Structures are given as structure tokens and as C-alpha cells.
Amino acid sequence: MQRVVWAVLLSFAIAMVLGPVLIPWLKKLKLGQTIYELGPQSHKVKQGTPNMGGVIFAVPMFLVPLILSVGGQRWPWLSMAFVSTIGFGLVGFVDDYIKVTKKRSLGLTPMQKIVPQVVIAAALSVWAYLTPGVGSKLIVPFTWGEWDLGIFYIPVMMFILVGTVNSANLLDGVDGLCAGCSLIDFATMAVISLALAGADAGLTGAMAVFCGAAVGALLGFLRFNTHPASVFMGDVGSFTIGGALAAAAMTTRLSLLLPIIALAMFVSSLSDIIQVGYFKYTKKKTGTGKRVFRMAPLHHHFELGGMPETRIVSMYMTVTALLCLVALTMFI
């Protein structure tokens, strides 16, 4: 427990220092960009608010567990988590960086984004499959039963990894929403890792510290990202969060818990898929595309319905907290 609290405090401190250093610099980059970018997409972007703020929490999320685990054991889990966090985070970073420096609004093409994601997911899934103690069995929530997927573990885990990363990306649309909800998720995963201590002390040492560092880093980031946001996390932020959270679930074999504790992410993807699917279906059938939601992902549906941003975040965080609490009853 003490080490986890140290991880929280240390990464909070690093994020608090990085914020005031990075934000003015990102603002300069952004201002250089917006001059060239006063296109129609700017109606959604809050003019002048810099992007790529995810670096503020990505750095302590990686550095702190690295420092605190020096001399410790159980590197395989932590290494997987690092590869997932940094790997997916880098894809997001490149995307953000191209947007800013090449003065393009879109960054990487969808293909250029998805291919490296699939490659990273494939590498991680095979690695997890071959690692004893992570292997091919997923824990079934609440029953503690095990579901042995055999070789199908690899495609399923690839789907979970890529799905989580892109869902985290979709959830990032309102000030403090993605950071706030995932903060609760990581806190829950930290408590779960601690609770699993009885079963496996080494795993705990590594993953509880890893999740604790994420909690502190996001808490620090929220200082700058709470409405009205001084900085957005960007793809580097949401991909880092998705990669880290999926890795935490993968290494603890609790991936099936993700739709519960990370329902906010799940629902963002699902609403997007429903919206696009229904639009295409009705377009084909009747000639005119119809929409289920005012706008997808779901949080924009609430936003266009007149709910203030702060209320949307509060609602999402409340539901996340209650679901995480229910999930925790499985372990404590």
C-alpha cells in the first residue's frame, strides 16, 4: 500500500511540474497551427486551447513505475504494460504531432493509425499468451470461473486492446471526461491489484504501483484539464490511457471486467457504431440516412441536448464510480 501511495504522490508531483512547463509551449505550437486552420471543423475546437497535453500524464505514468520497481521482481507484467502504454501512446503522439507541424487537420490516415495499433496488439497478445500466469485464460467476473480461450486468446485480446484504445479516444470529447473516468478505472485496478496480493504478491507490487502512478498522473493532469480546460490530452493522451488500462486488465486476466469498470469507453464506441450503422442501413433502405443519437459518441448526444459539460462529466464519473464499486465486491 505505501508504495502505491508513493506512486500516486510522485506522479501527481511530476504532472504538476510538467503542466506549467508544457502548456505554454504547446500553446505556441497550437497558435502557429490555428492560423492555417480556420476551417469548418474549428466550430468544435475551443480556439487556442492546446492539444497533446497527454504528455503531462504519459511521462509520470511511465517514469514512476519504472523508478519504483527498480530492484523489484515480476518484470514481465510491467514490461507488457510499458510496451502497451508507450506503443499505443506513440501512435497517438505521431498523429498529434503531424497535425500540429504539418498544418494538416487530420494527422495520420485511418490506415496509418490502425496498422501500427494492430501490430502492437498482436505482439502484446502473443507475448501474454506465451507468458505463464497471464496465458490463455480469462477470469469471468463475479463467478471467479476461468474461460480458457486457447489459441483464440490472441485474436480476442487483440480486439480488446485495439478496442479499448480507440474507445478511450472516442471518450475524449468533453473537458475532463476521459481523464476523470479513467482515473476511477485506474484507482479500481490499483485496489484490485492490491486485493489480489493474497494470491500473487509479485503481480501486486508491479501492477498496483503502475495503476497508482496512472491515478496520480491523471489527478495532476485534471488540474489543467477540468472545465474550462487549459489543455486537451490529444490522441497521445487517450491512446496512452487506453493502452495502459487494457494492459492492466490483460496482465491481471481481468479483461472481461473492462465493459463494467470502463463502461464510459464501451458506450462511446457502441454509440458510434450504432449511429454509423443505423445511418448506413436507413440510407440504403429509404434513401435518407437517419440518426439514433443527436451526435455520436453518446456524450455529444447529451451535450447537444443542452446538458452542461460539467454535468456530463459528473454523470459519467458517478456511474463509473458505482460500477467500479460493484466490480470491487468481487475482490474484497
Add this chain to the structure above:
Amino acid sequence: MQRVVWAVLLSFAIAMVLGPVLIPWLKKLKLGQTIYELGPQSHKVKQGTPNMGGVIFAVPMFLVPLILSVGGQRWPWLSMAFVSTIGFGLVGFVDDYIKVTKKRSLGLTPMQKIVPQVVIAAALSVWAYLTPGVGSKLIVPFTWGEWDLGIFYIPVMMFILVGTVNSANLLDGVDGLCAGCSLIDFATMAVISLALAGADAGLTGAMAVFCGAAVGALLGFLRFNTHPASVFMGDVGSFTIGGALAAAAMTTRLSLLLPIIALAMFVSSLSDIIQVGYFKYTKKKTGTGKRVFRMAPLHHHFELGGMPETRIVSMYMTVTALLCLVALTMFI
């Protein structure tokens, strides 16, 4: 743990039902009031936002532990907590009610407020002093030493009770601030009560459920109180919170932990005392009163400095969460 989660969910549900029922009714009362009340104090009040919303969480905070503890043991602790919560809450309720119905801006006079508070605090302190297991000894944070106050336990505990209640009242000045910070405090006290299970299972059953109910109730209330607030908690709310939190600390003998986990409240009182004291001192000394803060309590200092309400709440909640985490290392 399961019972605590039930307490959280049940009181959240009750608060969610009470909100939409009570708010329109409180709004009518409030509108009847504002017609007569367009005085200068209204510059701070958000016109039309009803008060007395604290009833939304006060009801489940009392009902849920009552229901869930039926047939259980260890009534003394829970009874003390109930008396404290309802007793102080009623003082606040009367104050609010007079403001609304008598069309007076001030409600109870300071004397009419403090006398019943002192009486309730005295009764509780004597009761706690005479109850085995609560008694005259306070636990010293982190060292686990005990500090036996003897008969002085009574005035000290009276001071802690009255101080906490009025500090909670002072903290209630920004949308979601008092509810958000105290939510974290109650969650911490719930975890501490659970952690003390090893030492005393009966205490846990009662107080963890009591604190859990407070967490759920406040989470539900925040749905309506998050910026932009649809309802304010009023004195009935802040007094209920203060009474419940002080009682939770008193029964677990952890009152000395309050300045740490409830620093937000502590700092609100302290800044108020410093402001008034310094003003009086400089007025006496130089003829003109000087101020330390732009305005007291401290959160108004930040507000007048240009910090958005949402950022103030985020900052206070973050600091509270980190301090609670540090406090938790004592128990886990």
C-alpha cells in the same frame, strides 16, 4: 464490503428519486422568497436556484443505515451518529426554513444557532465519554498512540463537533465543493471502518455502512449540485454533513484525523478566523482594517482571483483525495 456497497447504491437511488421530486417544490418556495428579497446580498446568490437541497442526501443518509442495520448489533455508535446527523441537521433545517417562510434573509440569529449546537455537542460528548470503546482516548494519527484526555475529553470533543459542523457550513460556497470534498472524506472513513474490521467487527458493520450511505447520498446529490447547480444544499445540508462526519470520527476515535482528511473544511474556518482577526487587529492598530485574503473563506479568495468555480472544486477535491490517501496508509 457487500453491505457497504448496498448502502452506497441504495442511498444513491433514494437521492436520485428525491432530487426531481424535491427540487421543483423547493424552487417554488424560493421563487416565493426572491420576490421579497432582491437585496444586496443577492449578488452572490444565483437567482432562482433553490436552497435546502441537503434534504436530498440527509434522508438517505439516515434511512439507509437504519434499514440495513435492522437486526444488527452495536447500536451505541450508530445511535450517536444518528443523533449527531439529525440533531445538527435540524438546526440547519430550521435556519433554512425560517429564511424561506418568514421572508427573512438571515434565518436564525447567531445565538439561536450556536446554543442548540453546543447543547447537542455537549450531549454527544458526554455520551461518548461514558460509552466503553469510545471513551476518553483519542488515537494519534500514524503513531497509533493513544491520547487520554480524561474528563477534558468532553470540552475537546464539543469543540471538535461544533467546529466541524460550522467548518462544513463555511466550505459550502461553490457549486459541488462541500458535497465533493465530504464525499471523499466519507469514502475514506468507510474504508477505514472496514480496515478496522480486524480490530472490531461490530463497529465496522455499523460505521462503514453509515459512511457508505453518506457516499451514495452525496454522489446522488452531486448529480443536481455539480456546476451549474440546480440546487444548493443550504444549512440543512452542510450541518448534516458536518454532524455525520464528526460523528464518524468520534465513534472511531479518529477525531485527530479530521484536520488531515477534512483539510478543506479546516482551512475554510481557519481562513475566516485569520481574515476577521487580522481585520480587527489592523483596525485597532492603524484605524483601517486590512484583509489577508480577497475574501474569506479561502475558496472565495481563489474565486475573486479569477479561478473558475469548477477549477476550485477540482483543486480542493484533488488535495482532499491525496490527503485521504496518505491518511489511509495508516490503516492498510
